[in-house]
Amino acid sequence: MSDKKKVLIITYYWPPSGGSGVQRWMYFTKYLKELSNYEPIVLTVHPKSASYKTLDTSFLEKVRGIKTYSTRTFELLKLYSFLKTGNSSKGIPQGTVGDNDQNFFSKTSKYIRGNWFIPDARVGWNFFATKKAVSIIKKEKPELIVTTGPPHSTHLIGLELKKRFDIKWMADLRDPWSEIFYNSDLPRSKKTQKKDTDLEYSVLGKADKVLTIGPSIMNLLASKIPNQTSKFSYIYNGFDNNAIDSAQKKEFDTFTLAYVGMLEVHQPYLALKKILLGLDKVLENTHIQFYFVGDISEVIRNEFENEFKNISFIFTGRVTHGEALAIMKSAHLLLNLFAETNHSKTLISGKLMEYIATGNPILCLGDPEGDAASLLSNIDYGAVYEKTKIDESCTFIEKVYSSWQQKKPLQNKVTEIEQFSRKSTTKELIKLIETI
Numbered sequence: 001m002s003d004k005k006k007v008l009i010i011t012y013y014w015p016p017s018g019g020s021g022v023q024r025w026m027y028f029t030k031y032l033k034e035l036s037n038y039e040p041i042v043l044t045v046h047p048k049s050a051s052y053k054t055l056d057t058s059f060l061e062k063v064r065g066i067k068t069y070s071t072r073t074f075e076l077l078k079l080y081s082f083l084k085t086g087n088s089s090k091g092i093p094q095g096t097v098g099d100n101d102q103n104f105f106s107k108t109s110k111y112i113r114g115n116w117f118i119p120d121a122r123v124g125w126n127f128f129a130t131k132k133a134v135s136i137i138k139k140e141k142p143e144l145i146v147t148t149g150p151p152h153s154t155h156l157i158g159l160e161l162k163k164r165f166d167i168k169w170m171a172d173l174r175d176p177w178s179e180i181f182y183n184s185d186l187p188r189s190k191k192t193q194k195k196d197t198d199l200e201y202s203v204l205g206k207a208d209k210v211l212t213i214g215p216s217i218m219n220l221l222a223s224k225i226p227n228q229t230s231k232f233s234y235i236y237n238g239f240d241n242n243a244i245d246s247a248q249k250k251e252f253d254t255f256t257l258a259y260v261g262m263l264e265v266h267q268p269y270l271a272l273k274k275i276l277l278g279l280d281k282v283l284e285n286t287h288i289q290f291y292f293v294g295d296i297s298e299v300i301r302n303e304f305e306n307e308f309k310n311i312s313f314i315f316t317g318r319v320t321h322g323e324a325l326a327i328m329k330s331a332h333l334l335l336n337l338f339a340e341t342n343h344s345k346t347l348i349s350g351k352l353m354e355y356i357a358t359g360n361p362i363l364c365l366g367d368p369e370g371d372a373a374s375l376l377s378n379i380d381y382g383a384v385y386e387k388t389k390i391d392e393s394c395t396f397i398e399k400v401y402s403s404w405q406q407k408k409p410l411q412n413k414v415t416e417i418e419q420f421s422r423k424s425t426t427k428e429l430i431k432l433i434e435t436i
Contacts, residue, residue: 284310
């Protein structure tokens with residue numbers, strides 16, 4: 001009979017859905033089981049029912065042995081995708097809907113999404129998840145519930161369970177709630193906005209511990225419950241040092257830039273285009289290549305495909321985590337574009353720790369005073385520029401290119417990166433759990 005203390009983790013995204021949010025709790029559960037007296041139990045959506053845009057089975061081995069319950073869900077995202085693209089998964093949105101489309105279908109979809117599905121379009125899972133969670137709690141008797149989002153609708157499951165049971169509850173918010181970037185693109189009524197902020201206030205107020213991914217977002221969330229600030233904490237997203245070490249580095253003969261991750265129209269892609277066009281003009285008789293790895297908006301792909309003479313673009317689409325890491329290690333410069341939002345200081349890409357761990361130079365377009373810039377200030381060749389700083393960004397790339405051309409490629413020292421390994425961040429989590 002095990003004497004381990006049980007922790008019920010409720011998460012919509014779980015292998016094989018992929019993504020940085022999945023990796024955060026996938027590794028937390030893996031190392032909670034290995035390093036502590038806690039036994040993680042997961043409640044998630046069955047992959048055949050979930051609204052996943054793509055599937056990646058490469059993570060399944062990481063969570064082998066983790067007790068997992070799954071349920072069906074009822075959402076309209078697959079129907080939306082089918083009506084938009086003729087495919088039930090290809091058009092599933094990553095936050096907002098419709099990109100910049102102004103046709104009737106997209107406008108109507110945005111209105112429905114913004115006002116009927118609060119706080120997000122995956123709220124249809126809550127009925128099934130709450131029912132299943134009640135039976136799990138009665139059977140497994142966990143000492144702690146963890147909800148993680150986005151989707152932030154998952155936290156409403158925790159709110160309901162907190163009302164029904166005398167049980168501790170941690171809410172992990174990887175993004176802001178009412179200030180999340182895509183809300184500004186949705187035609188939400190004042191009534192909708194109030195309902196959303198009321199739900200957020202209830203979750204932040206009732207949770208015994210609120211966890212997030214960085215200091216600025218922690219301060220933003222804590223400011224909403226000023227008499228309970230001590231219960232707010234952050235743990236950075238980490239990186240898997242074993243995966244980094246085992247990824248196969250390619251020796252590219254051509255100077256190679258790479259962007260890895262989702263790229264949508266709310267990110268400063270037009271600024272990146274201006275930077276690359278400026279670079280293209282000074283690269284006479286020289287060729288470089290740019291890898292876009294991940295889900296790249298069709299609108300953005302069209303912007304980059306035909307206007308460059310000396311830069312070729314390779315759109316790989318979604319690849320396995322191992323393949324993405326191989327490209328990160330192989331590229332001579334890694335780029336990141338943070339969403340344009342009023343709360344840009346809070347943004348830390350899920351890929352940023354992996355970028356840092358490769359040792360390669362990093363250029364980001366975002367807030368030079370934000371949390372990402374603070375992390376990059378600890379390495380030699382990392383920069384965060386506002387999207388208007390075109391010349392400065394070009395100069396940074398040219399410096400990296402010149403060093404590579406002289407066969408002296410720039411490399412960052414990453415001797416202190418171990419504190420962000422998945423084992424180290426899980427040890428932080430264990431200490432945090434013991435304070436609840």
